[in-house]
Amino acid sequence: MSSVDHYTGPANLPEGHGPQELPERFENPGLPEHKPRMGDVDPKVDKRRERIVLALFGFSTLGTIGFLVAYFALPTGKDVETIHRSNLWLGLGLAASLLGIGLAAIQWAKSIMNNEEKVEERHPMASRPEVREGAIKNLTDGAKDSGISRRGLLKSAVVGSILLFPLTIAVPLIGEIGGDWNVSKLKHTMWKKGLRLTQDPSGRPIKASDVTIGSVWHVIPDGLDKTAQPLNEKAKAVVLVVRLDPRDIKSEQIPGASYEGILAFSKICTHVGCPVALYEQQTHHLLCPCHQSTFDVTNGAKVVFGPAKRPLPQLPITVDDQGYLVAQSDFDQPVGPSFWERLR
Amino acid sequence: MSTPNTSAAGKAAGATADWLDQRTGVGVAVKGLARKLFPEHWSFMLGEIALYSFITLLITGVFLTMFFVPSSTDVTYTGPWAALQGTTMSAAFASTLRLSFEVRGGLLMRQVHHWAALIFLAAIVTHMLRVFFTGAFRKPREINWIIGFVLLTLGLAAGFSGYSLPDDVLSGNGLRITDGLIRGLPIIGTYVSYFVFGGEFPGQDLIPRLFTVHVLLVPGLILALVGLHLAFVFMHKHTQFPGSGRTNNNVVGYPFFPVYTAKAGGFFFIVFGVIALLGATMQINPVWNYGPYDPSPVSAGAQPDWYMLFLEGSLRLMPGAAEVVIGNFTIPLNVLIPGLVAPLVLLGPLAVYPFIEAYATGDHREHHLLDRPRNAPFRTAFGLSILAAFFVLLLAGSNDLLATHFHLSLNDITWTMRFAFFILPAIVFTVTRRVCLALQRKDRELVLHGHESGRIVRFASGEYIEVHTPLDEHERWIRVQHEPIRPVQIAPAEDARGVRRKRYGADARRRRVSRLFFETRVEPVTPAEYAAAQEHGALEGGDGEHRQVTASGEPESISRS
Numbered sequence: 001m002s003s004v005d006h007y008t009g010p011a012n013l014p015e016g017h018g019p020q021e022l023p024e025r026f027e028n029p030g031l032p033e034h035k036p037r038m039g040d041v042d043p044k045v046d047k048r049r050e051r052i053v054l055a056l057f058g059f060s061t062l063g064t065i066g067f068l069v070a071y072f073a074l075p076t077g078k079d080v081e082t083i084h085r086s087n088l089w090l091g092l093g094l095a096a097s098l099l100g101i102g103l104a105a106i107q108w109a110k111s112i113m114n115n116e117e118k119v120e121e122r123h124p125m126a127s128r129p130e131v132r133e134g135a136i137k138n139l140t141d142g143a144k145d146s147g148i149s150r151r152g153l154l155k156s157a158v159v160g161s162i163l164l165f166p167l168t169i170a171v172p173l174i175g176e177i178g179g180d181w182n183v184s185k186l187k188h189t190m191w192k193k194g195l196r197l198t199q200d201p202s203g204r205p206i207k208a209s210d211v212t213i214g215s216v217w218h219v220i221p222d223g224l225d226k227t228a229q230p231l232n233e234k235a236k237a238v239v240l241v242v243r244l245d246p247r248d249i250k251s252e253q254i255p256g257a258s259y260e261g262i263l264a265f266s267k268i269c270t271h272v273g274c275p276v277a278l279y280e281q282q283t284h285h286l287l288c289p290c291h292q293s294t295f296d297v298t299n300g301a302k303v304v305f306g307p308a309k310r311p312l313p314q315l316p317i318t319v320d321d322q323g324y325l326v327a328q329s330d331f332d333q334p335v336g337p338s339f340w341e342r343l344r
Numbered sequence: 345m346s347t348p349n350t351s352a353a354g355k356a357a358g359a360t361a362d363w364l365d366q367r368t369g370v371g372v373a374v375k376g377l378a379r380k381l382f383p384e385h386w387s388f389m390l391g392e393i394a395l396y397s398f399i400t401l402l403i404t405g406v407f408l409t410m411f412f413v414p415s416s417t418d419v420t421y422t423g424p425w426a427a428l429q430g431t432t433m434s435a436a437f438a439s440t441l442r443l444s445f446e447v448r449g450g451l452l453m454r455q456v457h458h459w460a461a462l463i464f465l466a467a468i469v470t471h472m473l474r475v476f477f478t479g480a481f482r483k484p485r486e487i488n489w490i491i492g493f494v495l496l497t498l499g500l501a502a503g504f505s506g507y508s509l510p511d512d513v514l515s516g517n518g519l520r521i522t523d524g525l526i527r528g529l530p531i532i533g534t535y536v537s538y539f540v541f542g543g544e545f546p547g548q549d550l551i552p553r554l555f556t557v558h559v560l561l562v563p564g565l566i567l568a569l570v571g572l573h574l575a576f577v578f579m580h581k582h583t584q585f586p587g588s589g590r591t592n593n594n595v596v597g598y599p600f601f602p603v604y605t606a607k608a609g610g611f612f613f614i615v616f617g618v619i620a621l622l623g624a625t626m627q628i629n630p631v632w633n634y635g636p637y638d639p640s641p642v643s644a645g646a647q648p649d650w651y652m653l654f655l656e657g658s659l660r661l662m663p664g665a666a667e668v669v670i671g672n673f674t675i676p677l678n679v680l681i682p683g684l685v686a687p688l689v690l691l692g693p694l695a696v697y698p699f700i701e702a703y704a705t706g707d708h709r710e711h712h713l714l715d716r717p718r719n720a721p722f723r724t725a726f727g728l729s730i731l732a733a734f735f736v737l738l739l740a741g742s743n744d745l746l747a748t749h750f751h752l753s754l755n756d757i758t759w760t761m762r763f764a765f766f767i768l769p770a771i772v773f774t775v776t777r778r779v780c781l782a783l784q785r786k787d788r789e790l791v792l793h794g795h796e797s798g799r800i801v802r803f804a805s806g807e808y809i810e811v812h813t814p815l816d817e818h819e820r821w822i823r824v825q826h827e828p829i830r831p832v833q834i835a836p837a838e839d840a841r842g843v844r845r846k847r848y849g850a851d852a853r854r855r856r857v858s859r860l861f862f863e864t865r866v867e868p869v870t871p872a873e874y875a876a877a878q879e880h881g882a883l884e885g886g887d888g889e890h891r892q893v894t895a896s897g898e899p900e901s902i903s904r905s
Contacts, residue, residue, distance in 0.1 A: 022871040022872045023871055024870065025870070026821060026824045028590075028591060028825070029588045029821050032589070075448075076445060076448050077424065078424040078426065078445075080632075083445060083451055087452050088624050088625065089624075090448075090449050092624050094620040094624070095618070095620040098613045098617030099613065099614060099617035101610065102610040102611060102614035102615075102616075103610070104610070105609055105610025105613070106606065106610040108606055109603050109604075109606035109610065113602055115598070115603075117596050117597060118597065118599065119381075119594050119595070120380075120581070120595045120597075122593050122594060125580065177542065178539045178542065178543065179538060179543030181535070181538055183534035185544055186544065201638070220640070229547070231546055231547075231637075231638075232543075232546065232547060234640065236544075269524075271664070271679065272528075273521065273524040273545075274520060274642055275640055275641065277640075277641065289643065289744070290517065290656075291656075292660060292744065306758075307660060307661075307662045307679075307682070308664045308678070309664035309676070310667070337528060337676065337679065338527075339527040339528060339533045339676075340532075340533050340534065340673055341672075343673070
């Protein structure tokens with residue numbers, strides 16, 4: 001028995017006082033009197049309401065016919081206009097067909113069907129005590145018949161085998177579902193010494209002399225489309241190249257990683273991995289359009305605002321003997337969002 | 345009808361019913377359910393909208409599966425959309441283009457499906473708000489509240505998995521963000537990411553896997569739980585708003601057959617019809633403008649579907665400094681807190697709210713009469729304060745659009761939101777609670793003193809008063825019907841012989857919670873107070889002579905305004 005005094009309703013309220021003993025609570029005045037609708041008393045109104053319902057069903061049928069006409073008469077085509085025209089008329093036909101039925105049914109229910117509210121009693125959810133007793137007796141009888149209470153080992157055997165059998169499905173599923181489970185792939189990209197930087201998506205190599213001050217280049221590694229999984233490689237290896245006036249560079253992430261003011265940074269945001277695709281020429285800031293992390297290119301791509309913590313990793317670059325931009329090596333750290341073992 | 349139906353159709357129907365009943369005993373169910381009463385209120389239709397938009401999703405979804413190819417295999421596009429001809433794309437994206445441009449009615453089905461999904465989730469949310477603010481979750485409906493919560497999360501899963509299927513640039517970036525979030529999980533993050541994507545992001549496995557999740561797993565679960573949810577509604581009988589003749593022990597309403605068969609059945613067609621109208625006239629998700637997924641491009645001002653916006657906003661608000669490295673291990677709390685912790689902290693208390701409130705009231709009775717939100721000030725204030733937090737996150741998820749549309753600094757908006765996320769809910773809580781209490785006082789005022797009639801009367805003594813018209817019994821009942829809920833009373837710490845009681849600590853804790861909920865309250869007018877006010881009014885207005893001043897058909901009381 002609980003010592004908390006459960007609130008059980010009006011009985012607990014302080015006693016009323018006053019000359020004549022008033023009740024604690026007001027009495028429920030009962031259902032207000034039912035007022036008939038116009039249609040209930042005037043047959044002419046009733047008839048008119050029936051006609052409205054009929055008209056609405058008719059409207060629905062017209063909608064269906066309209067839909068079919070639009071389907072056969074309006075072709076889908078090469079341009080957006082034809083598509084939109086077909087879509088519009090099919091949709092209007094469908095909507096009319098549906099709304100006609102819906103409005104008719106509701107109009108019928110509201111204006112013609114008997115609208116006198118009825119009252120129904122509720123009963124407590126719990127089953128009656130004798131039913132409950134019967135249920136408990138059935139369960140105890142059943143348990144006794146099974147003999148489980150006297151055979152402890154059997155109990156463990158049932159539970160044990162049932163708990164173990166899902167392994168037959170779970171083990172191969174988990175074994176296979178993650179591919180090769182080689183998560184260390186996340187730490188490397190296809191960049192390597194001497195690999196050319198090429199334009200995204202054309203794949204044309206980039207001459208250092210073409211990269212003017214203030215310009216920004218979207219870059220992929222040379223030979224990306226010849227890899228086994230180009231999208232997977234691209235998702236890690238995309239790079240942004242910008243050229244600054246060397247006097248604007250306040251600090252560098254890796255000394256000697258840039259070439260005459262040309263800097264290359266991973267385009268994958270260190271927050272949750274969106275492409276950091278917006279470059280503000282005036283401020284030399286890189287902005288991620290997804291969550292607005294902002295990186296300062298003049299200062300080693302450090303975060304100046306937003307939810308990212310780490311700078312965008314810098315790709316060390318130089319030029320080859322033909323003057324094309326090439327990587328000096330892979331990134332010196334994993335690109336993209338943080339994960340538990342990224343520094344391991 | 346007392347006369348047996350003798351028409352041919354009537355006979356056939358009778359024969360069919362007999363055939364069925366002899367094999368299924370369905371008569372019992374028909375007898376029990378056909379005339380079951382359901383109370384009427386516009387807010388009870390919100391759940392119906394959710395159900396009917398779900399059916400709309402099933403119908404249009406089946407259509408879409410006939411043409412959609414759930415595969416990441418590369419194909420070269422050769423269809424009619426000139427802008428992408430010759431582009432390499434996944435078969436999934438190519439088939440979405442085919443659905444939009446070449447299948448007649450395909451674009452309509454796509455757009456209706458997408459609009460229905462947005463409305464499905466909006467209807468679930470507003471339905472839950474109705475249930476929450478009216479206290480419909482109280483005993484015996486706690487289980488159904490939990491089922492509803494599971495349905496909400498399944499709805500989000502259905503929406504998100506479907507949104508990602510076309511494999512366009514926009515949804516691909518959504519998946520990329522999801523991957524970034526998953527990867528951040530301590531210890532298991534990278535493995536969970538491989539588990540989802542079948543290896544490195546984006547891989548080739550995700551689209552077919554998402555497809556199975558989207559068309560089989562999630563809708564199957566939703567269907568099963570919706571069935572259970574509705575079974576409970578039938579079993580519990582629907583709650584009703586308080587009013588004359590409505591009690592905790594009855595249901596006042598219209599029978600399922602024919603009134604709700606027509607109204608609810610008709611309403612399905614209206615919901616479907618309105619969504620069809622949206623699909624016909626309002627373009628949604630024109631993936632042909634975005635292009636196939638590629639990890640490199642992204643467009644500014646991109647927003648997820650509305651139901652994911654709070655997560656987006658939450659991610660945008662969190663300062664990056666939260667990322668920590670312990671030893672050699674990285675824990676990106678700048679992602680985990682907004683992406684996982686915040687939603688759990690905001691939604692968790694709502695999920696278990698029926699149990700929290702039952703703890704505070706100590707009330708174990710069944711409740712079938714709904715509360716007017718003002719009569720549950722703590723609950724209303726609590727619910728609105730959580731909504732306020734979500735509202736801030738929604739705005740934060742659109743901070744770039746706010747910045748461009750209102751020419752504000754993005755950084756200023758973000759900083760404002762960071763503070764607003766904590767301050768606004770507190771303000772909303774306090775203000776809402778006070779507004780509820782004020783509305784309750786206004787109800788008391790009305791009951792005790794009646795409506796202002798605008799009629800000024802001058803007494804012989806020169807005094808002016810305004811005549812007040814008393815409420816009729818139905819108007820009065822709605823304002824006095826609720827029970828006052830008071831903090832729980834507990835037994836003293838020591839019994840009569842000075843022995844310390846064992847459970848006193850737990851009881852005292854409960855009393856503290858209960859006081860937090862109910863200490864500040866306004867109780868409904870009692871008949872005694874009413875009688876006193878009448879007497880008071882009569883006395884203040886003078887004696888019998890003054891009462892007669894107002895006698896104009898119906899009795900009126902006089903009190904000072």
